Amino acid sequence: xxxxxxxxxxxxxxxxxxxxxxxxxDWPSAVRALAAAxxxxxxxxxxxxxxxxRGDGVWLRSLTAVSPSGGHLGCKLIAASPRAGRASYLxxxxxxxxxxxxxxxxxxRVTGLRTAATAAFAVDLLAPRRxxxxxxxxxxxxxxxxxxxxxxxxxxxxxxxFSPTPASRERYAAGFRPGIDIAAVDSAEAAVxxxxxxxxxxxxxxxxxxxxGAWLPAGATVVSLGxxxxxxxxxxxxxxxRAARVVADMPEEVLHDTGDALxxxxxxxxxxxxxxxxxxxxxxxxxxxxxxxxxxxYKSVGSALQDVVIAEMLFALARERGLGVTLPATIAPVAK
Numbered sequence: 329x330x331x332x333x334x335x336x337x338x339x340x341x342x343x344x345x346x347x348x349x350x351x352x353x354d355w356p357s358a359v360r361a362l363a364a365a366x367x368x369x370x371x372x373x374x375x376x377x378x379x380x381x382r383g384d385g386v387w388l389r390s391l392t393a394v395s396p397s398g399g400h401l402g403c404k405l406i407a408a409s410p411r412a413g414r415a416s417y418l419x420x421x422x423x424x425x426x427x428x429x430x431x432x433x434x435x436x437r438v439t440g441l442r443t444a445a446t447a448a449f450a451v452d453l454l455a456p457r458r459x460x461x462x463x464x465x466x467x468x469x470x471x472x473x474x475x476x477x478x479x480x481x482x483x484x485x486x487x488x489x490f491s492p493t494p495a496s497r498e499r500y501a502a503g504f505r506p507g508i509d510i511a512a513v514d515s516a517e518a519a520v521x522x523x524x525x526x527x528x529x530x531x532x533x534x535x536x537x538x539x540x541g542a543w544l545p546a547g548a549t550v551v552s553l554g555x556x557x558x559x560x561x562x563x564x565x566x567x568x569x570r571a572a573r574v575v576a577d578m579p580e581e582v583l584h585d586t587g588d589a590l591x592x593x594x595x596x597x598x599x600x601x602x603x604x605x606x607x608x609x610x611x612x613x614x615x616x617x618x619x620x621x622x623x624x625x626y627k628s629v630g631s632a633l634q635d636v637v638i639a640e641m642l643f644a645l646a647r648e649r650g651l652g653v654t655l656p657a658t659i660a661p662v663a664k
Contacts, residue, residue, distance in 0.1 A: 339428040341658040346434040352645045355480035358445035361641040366610035368396035375633045385411040391632035402636035419639045427661040431643045442634035444473035447551050450626040454549045459485035463523035465516050466530030467491035467500035470553050474527045490519040517543045529553040541566030546621035556629040561587045568592035572622035574603040577631045
């Protein structure tokens with residue numbers, strides 16, 4: 329007889345609010361969870377391309393993945409109305425053994441968590457083992473999260489930040505705790521000139537690139553987080569031409585759906601030929617550099633694998649700490 333529960337077995341679903349996610353989140357745990365997941369085999373079928381349904385001024389995006397841990401399979405839904413300036417994020421987790429709906433999670437903070445934590449994980453694989461000199465272009469939510477998370481898992485040396493708005497870059501620099509050598513500078517070139525790691529999390533109003541490859545020192549690791557659609561630009565063609573390796577969390581989407589890669593390909597850069605997946609890099613199946621002076625670009629569009637792994641982490645922590653609300657009703661798996 330099967331050891332799976334019957335369709336009428338008692339199952340419960342835990343709901344985690346945005347406040348619960350905030351209480352459960354910490355950078356080192358998120359990076360460890362992602363590192364553990366990327367150390368396991370991940371096939372393309374486990375993380376298919378995202379889909380999007382569009383209406384009149386509204387859209388619904390779906391990102392699905394099967395966790396390599398064997399614990400859950402999940403989906404993140406993003407419902408948005410750009411016209412109204414509103415969006416909702418929902419993550420569902422289903423138990424891989426029983427198909428029971430384990431959790432529903434407000435995904436608002438999860439996107440920021442997984443973006444920053446995956447970037448920090450990539451930097452840890454790519455950057456030299458020393459106190460890192462970091463240049464930051466951007467002073468918004470993603471730029472703050474990326475540096476905050478990197479600071480939680482690696483030692484930082486000097487940090488220089490540029491935003492075209494002086495007040496924004498000064499506020500960004502002042503927002504980190506004392507002890508970090510961080511200062512605002514008056515140009516993007518000044519921010520990246522001597523950097524081991526360059527974090528790009530900004531786009532210009534006219535979508536012209538904010539990072540020029542000519543500015544990059546030998547051996548730099550570039551992290552590009554802010555351009556994820558064909559019409560968006562963040563780094564110029566020379567950045568991709570100078571990169572010895574492009575590491576992508578979702579290679580096909582990076583190559584075919586991001587303005588940076590599309591523009592470089594039109595300019596004759598063999599972006600596809602130098603691109604490897606973050607999963608292959610983490611598993612040791614691909615090398616990032618042949619020489620210490622090689623420039624490497626980590627390009628992120630976000631992955632359902634990252635969302636589901638972070639959601640699994642939050643669910644496990646919530647059960648340990650007694651957080652969340654058990655819903656009064658759930659969906660019972662049925663025999664098929």
